Amino acid sequence: MTHPSENLLRALPKIDECLLLLEGHTPPGAPRQLILKAIRTAIEQERRVILSGGSSSAVSSEEWQERFLSRLAEMTAPRLRRVFNASGVVIHTNLGRSVLSSAACNMLHLAGGYYSNLEFDLHTGQRGSRYDLVEDILCDLTGAESAIIVNNNAAAVLIALDTLAGGREVIVSRGQLVEIGGSFRIPDIMARSGARLVEVGATNRTHLFDYEDAVTPETSLLLRVHTSNFRVIGFTSEVSVEEMVSLGAKHDVLTMEDLGSGSLVDFSRYGLPREPTVQEIVKAGVDVVTFSGDKLLGGPQAGIIVGRRKIIDRIKKNPLNRALRIDKFTLAALESVLREYYDIEQALQKIPTLRMLTQSPQQVEERCVRLLSLLDTALQRDFSIKSVFSRVGGGAMPEHSIDSRALYYNGEVTIQSLETGLRKMAVPIIGRVENGHFVLDMRTVQEREIPELAQELNQFLSSTDGEIRG
Structure with a gap:
């Protein structure tokens, strides 16, 4: 005696029958490859249902047509969607972080739809540098001597450490060994860069003498990491940026600050917590500062590095820069957003x-x-x-x-x-x-x-x- 499921399996439609069923019903221009995939996916799903005993009757032609078209609609719809x-x-973070301004979106259209002077100097007619498109703007806004942009702040920290401290010691407070989203940890990125981590102080309290006692001839860098995603409160103490810079100068050791969600605006003026601005850290004399472009700055995903010219020039020459550099779309959006900061009140209105x-x-x-x-x-x-x-x-x-x-x-x-x-x-x-x-x-x-x-x-x-x- 034939099992009911065998009859249902035999009743599953053939591919050519399904194609005939869909004639005149698929969207214009729908790729044949995806139409076939939609058909096979729907049939295979029904086959699994039958074998599991979950189906007791054959599917009608109308229902098959609906299933095929539903699968096709799913397959042809963009995966990255507006919400x-x-x-x-x-x-x-999960919804795309910062929304770009209208001006930045217009620049993205121009960068994508037309050729551009991405690496072409229009004054000399020779090959140019993509970083020249935004470097002077970043220097104007932050007070730094030079700047470079990579694809995110993790990359900025990585290339800076690799350039300035590869194979040598970097001193960091234990209270600043942070982890951010995606399991990005300062100790891990430091190990990947080749730098040797030297932890000083305690989780809640680190003093200037902790840093000074740890300085050796192998010390290349004093690193401060802004704990933007958590707070240690109560009995706490940390070394100020000014003290860190003075200590670095005393021992001829470079200083670096990872600001994370770097800001060009003093948000305390608008009822938000006080956050150090990039300008303040640069003015304090830190040699190199890293921060994100897509957080408090309100721009596209990018890692921005600003600081002393001789330091930034070394980072620019690092072979890693080729792997971490940004494309024309990031540059187009970033330039547009940065220009808004020449007028802070305008930036507050135009940057979403x-x-x-x-x-x-x-x-x-x-x-x-x-x-x-x-x-x-x-x-x-x-x-x-x-x-x-x-x-x-x-x-x-x-x-x-x-x-x-x-x-x-x-x-x-x-x-x-x-x-x-x-x-x-x-x-x-x-x-x-x-x-x-x-x-x-x-x-x-x-x-x-x-x-x-x-x-x-x-x-x-x-x-x-x-x-x-x-």
Whole structure:
């Protein structure tokens, strides 16, 4: 006697039958290779269901067609997708960190769509250096003598240590041996660079004499690492940058500071915690300073190195520079963002990261009101405006919460259904769960996004509420 599953397996369609079934229904220009892959994937999935005993009847032609088209849509859709960030985390590592300004996005279009003078000196007609495009701007803004940019701050630390301390000793306080996202640890990157780590002091207290006692003829560098992603509080002590520079000069040893989320703005003027600026560290006399371009700076992913010209020239000549250098897209976006900093007040308005970090709760509440007004009347009662706290993100200012405003969902759709459903929208909506409610923190939603966000909320909630209430 034939087992039912054998009949179901025999009923699985042939590839040529499936192609005929899809004629006239696939999107124009859909690659045949992906159409075939969609067909095979759907059939194989049904085969596994049958073999596991999960299917008791044959699939109709209409359902097969729907399955094939669904798989094809998934395969042809971009993997990197735009999302609505309503999480309230401004520099969201998992959602692409800093949003670029309109000017920077325009420059990306020009850099990608046309040829450029990436490494061509328009004055001499000879080969040029890509770093010349932004080096003088960085020097203007930071007060440094020279600058170089690599692909992220981990790379900046790596190439600086490899150049300045390969095979020699680097003295670091134990309280600054940090780990950041992606398991990037200072001791590990130092080992990879060939430098020899010398730990001094205790986790909570390090004194100047700890550094001085550790200096030997093998010491190449005194390294300070800004603990931007955590704080040690209570009975603490650390050596100031000025003391470190003086000690380095006394022993003819170079000094370096890894600022991590480097900033060109004194955020304490806008109600945020005091963070050392790049300008201050350079002015204090540190030989080389490294920091990120895509965190508090508000630009593209990049590792920026500024400092004394003779030091930066050595880093530029390091063979690692070829492997770590940035491309034309990063340069185009970075130049555009840096130019905004010539006028700080303008930068606060035009660079999205700075704007989000410094906006008042009242400005955020106005966006809540606008979004609420664009929701269907029947849905407006499902939301209320509440005071919440946003986060800076990106490992910066870890203790600080920013007074913000959000829409709390009070309707009948469960939190899990709402979170999952919104994440699967055409433009996924990413919120957060707080106090038993699904929350849309409007600090990280841009003004221009509100109409489309309202449209998606209306679409999802109207259909879902209807199912629940029906």
